[in-house]
Amino acid sequence: MPEFDLIARIQARAASRGDVVLGIGDDAAILRMPPGRDLVVAMDTLNSGVHFPEDTAPADIGWKSLAVNLSDLAAMAATPAWCTLSLSLPQPDAAWVDGFLDGFLALATQHEVALVGGDTTRGPLSVCVTVHGLVEPRGALRRKGARVDDDVWVTGTLGDAAGALRQWQAGEAITPALRARLDRPMPRVAAGRALAGIASACIDVSDGLLADLGHVCRASRIGAVLDVDALPASEALRRAFDRRTVRTLQSGGGDDYELCFTAPKTARLAIESASLACGAPATRIGRITADAGEIALHDAQGVAWSPPRRGYEHFGG
Amino acid sequence: MPEFDLIARIQARAASRGDVVLGIGDDAAILRMPPGRDLVVAMDTLNSGVHFPEDTAPADIGWKSLAVNLSDLAAMAATPAWCTLSLSLPQPDAAWVDGFLDGFLALATQHEVALVGGDTTRGPLSVCVTVHGLVEPRGALRRKGARVDDDVWVTGTLGDAAGALRQWQAGEAITPALRARLDRPMPRVAAGRALAGIASACIDVSDGLLADLGHVCRASRIGAVLDVDALPASEALRRAFDRRTVRTLQSGGGDDYELCFTAPKTARLAIESASLACGAPATRIGRITADAGEIALHDAQGVAWSPPRRGYEHFGG
Numbered sequence: 154m155p156e157f158d159l160i161a162r163i164q165a166r167a168a169s170r171g172d173v174v175l176g177i178g179d180d181a182a183i184l185r186m187p188p189g190r191d192l193v194v195a196m197d198t199l200n201s202g203v204h205f206p207e208d209t210a211p212a213d214i215g216w217k218s219l220a221v222n223l224s225d226l227a228a229m230a231a232t233p234a235w236c237t238l239s240l241s242l243p244q245p246d247a248a249w250v251d252g253f254l255d256g257f258l259a260l261a262t263q264h265e266v267a268l269v270g271g272d273t274t275r276g277p278l279s280v281c282v283t284v285h286g287l288v289e290p291r292g293a294l295r296r297k298g299a300r301v302d303d304d305v306w307v308t309g310t311l312g313d314a315a316g317a318l319r320q321w322q323a324g325e326a327i328t329p330a331l332r333a334r335l336d337r338p339m340p341r342v343a344a345g346r347a348l349a350g351i352a353s354a355c356i357d358v359s360d361g362l363l364a365d366l367g368h369v370c371r372a373s374r375i376g377a378v379l380d381v382d383a384l385p386a387s388e389a390l391r392r393a394f395d396r397r398t399v400r401t402l403q404s405g406g407g408d409d410y411e412l413c414f415t416a417p418k419t420a421r422l423a424i425e426s427a428s429l430a431c432g433a434p435a436t437r438i439g440r441i442t443a444d445a446g447e448i449a450l451h452d453a454q455g456v457a458w459s460p461p462r463r464g465y466e467h468f469g470g
Numbered sequence: 471m472p473e474f475d476l477i478a479r480i481q482a483r484a485a486s487r488g489d490v491v492l493g494i495g496d497d498a499a500i501l502r503m504p505p506g507r508d509l510v511v512a513m514d515t516l517n518s519g520v521h522f523p524e525d526t527a528p529a530d531i532g533w534k535s536l537a538v539n540l541s542d543l544a545a546m547a548a549t550p551a552w553c554t555l556s557l558s559l560p561q562p563d564a565a566w567v568d569g570f571l572d573g574f575l576a577l578a579t580q581h582e583v584a585l586v587g588g589d590t591t592r593g594p595l596s597v598c599v600t601v602h603g604l605v606e607p608r609g610a611l612r613r614k615g616a617r618v619d620d621d622v623w624v625t626g627t628l629g630d631a632a633g634a635l636r637q638w639q640a641g642e643a644i645t646p647a648l649r650a651r652l653d654r655p656m657p658r659v660a661a662g663r664a665l666a667g668i669a670s671a672c673i674d675v676s677d678g679l680l681a682d683l684g685h686v687c688r689a690s691r692i693g694a695v696l697d698v699d700a701l702p703a704s705e706a707l708r709r710a711f712d713r714r715t716v717r718t719l720q721s722g723g724g725d726d727y728e729l730c731f732t733a734p735k736t737a738r739l740a741i742e743s744a745s746l747a748c749g750a751p752a753t754r755i756g757r758i759t760a761d762a763g764e765i766a767l768h769d770a771q772g773v774a775w776s777p778p779r780r781g782y783e784h785f786g787g
Binding site: 178179180181182183184185186188190191192194195196197200201202203204225226228229231235237238239241269270272274275277279281283285286288290293295296355356357372 | 491492495496497498499500501502503505507508509510511512513514515516517518519520521542543545546548552554555556558586587588589591592593594596598600602603605607610612613672673674689
């Protein structure tokens with residue numbers, strides 16, 4: 154089955170939007186930009202055996218490849234609009250593509266994202282997605298903007314995806330609730346938009362809380378102090394691991410795709426309202442300091458805590 | 471060397487533009503759209519061993535990965551603006567990335583395209599590029615739009631890249647002029663823009679003239695008749711191959727990245743002016759017929775000609 158048949162297969166299932174002038178099937182897509190909006194673009198690749206185990210279900214690969222990209226838009230407070238997909242497959246496997254689309258398009262539908270183009274090529278299994286979102290001028294959240302004494306917040310719970318990965322790597326049974334976080338991350342699109350104008354800086358937690366907050370610290374030229382016992386953990390994570398491991402997974406584990414953001418103390422009520430309105434729990438986990446580039450951790454008793462040397466857990470990466 | 475150092479390396483060399491609100495270094499890029507323009511998006515991946523021989527110079531891979539994408543914008547008559555790059559590398563090789571950027575950014579500079587984001591990941595060597603261009607509403611050229619009795623045209627010369635590939639596959643010395651066409655294709659951006667409002671349909675020749683004109687025929691629900699002796703050939707191609715092989719390479723060979731377009735007969739003078747103005751030769755090679763989906767070939771004497779069974783030549787693809 155040549156490339157064109159796979160593209161026709163994708164085209165037949167891709168939904169459109171009113172602002173798509175020309176979708177899949179020509180040399181390029183044509184999109185009508187709404188006036189007075191900036192374009193926000195993110196691009197992320199998932200490689201088999203690096204970003205997901207080789208035996209991952211095609212539908213989960215489809216879901217995750219779009220989710221990690223939507224998560225980048227969420228961190229910028231952008232509204233998703235369109236995406237393109239480049240699929241490299243060892244052989245043109247129509248059943249695999251159908252499964253992949255099940256997951257990919259399910260998430261696309263949830264966020265009203267139109268798949269408008271891309272390509273299919275022969276090569277080792279790899280999925281590259283580019284997402285396009287819209288934002289009001291100066292309305293985007295960035296990594297820079299955090300200020301000394303700002304609170305540090307995180308949405309949802311941390312460490313679940315890394316917990317599933319650790320169980321998988323140890324050859325243990327994987328707790329279903331943790332596996333779901335690893336395979337089907339929910340990008341915090343509504344939370345990101347709700348935080349526009351409230352948060353001072355934002356990033357999504359893909360590489361691990363300490364690594365990603367580190368990016369915010371470098372971009373904002375500040376540091377942070379975190380209460381490791383305040384990090385939100387799911388019931389499933391607490392049941393599956395001892396306390397020390399939970400802390401390690403929460404502070405270092407990637408793939409949760411929650412938002413970590415900073416905001417002035419005066420914004421606490423606004424954040425709680427926004428959190429309620431969009432159904433995304435937000436937990437205060439620390440504050441910003443003047444110690445540029447330094448992230449200090451302590452427990453609920455104020456005793457300093459350090460994660461084990463291995464910096465973060467990210468499948469094979 | 472972790473991913474972040476490679477990104478910093480890329481960021482340090484990427485030029486910006488006045489309409490880039492936020493480039494490399496955050497979760498996503500932010501771009502200011504000019505009012506009254508539509509966004510044109512194309513995405514193409516090149517995999518090692520599939521789209522280029524494994525021993526291709528990094529600078530040539532860089533050039534070509536952007537060129538094939540700009541060629542898609544050219545075929546739409548769009549003006550290139552921004553691009554994102556996803557680079558998968560077996561190991562984080564800074565020297566390789568430097569070489570790659572030499573080629574990639576040289577072409578980006580020529581077309582004033584800003585590299586605004588993307589990612590670097592571990593995996594088999596693969597380059598995915600998304601390009602963004604701008605076009606006036608209803609100003610884009612499409613595959614559909616060709617009408618019966620329209621002329622069929624092609625820019626530049628055909629078959630050079632396929633000629634280099636054939637020499638390479640045969641283990642022969644590769645003619646430098648042909649190798650240059652394979653490694654450093656020149657996307658016909660100026661020609662595409664000059665043809666807006668003149669051509670009735672357009673496509674870039676990436677898979678081979680017959681395959682790509684076939685897409686135009688299917689999209690426009692028409693057919694075509696071509697004079698195989700009218701296909702423009704370079705002096706280098708004529709010297710390197712016999713007449714029969716030249717015809718085969720010209721009609722079936724891919725990777726030339728010329729534009730194949732259709733236009734009414736009344737547009738001949740306008741096309742010659744446009745061709746002169748943008749320095750892209752244009753040759754009339756046939757006309758559109760009502761035989762939907764059929765492309766007939768004949769020689770200068772009017773004798774029917776068929777290419778050998780092997781449909782088109784495309785490296786390993």
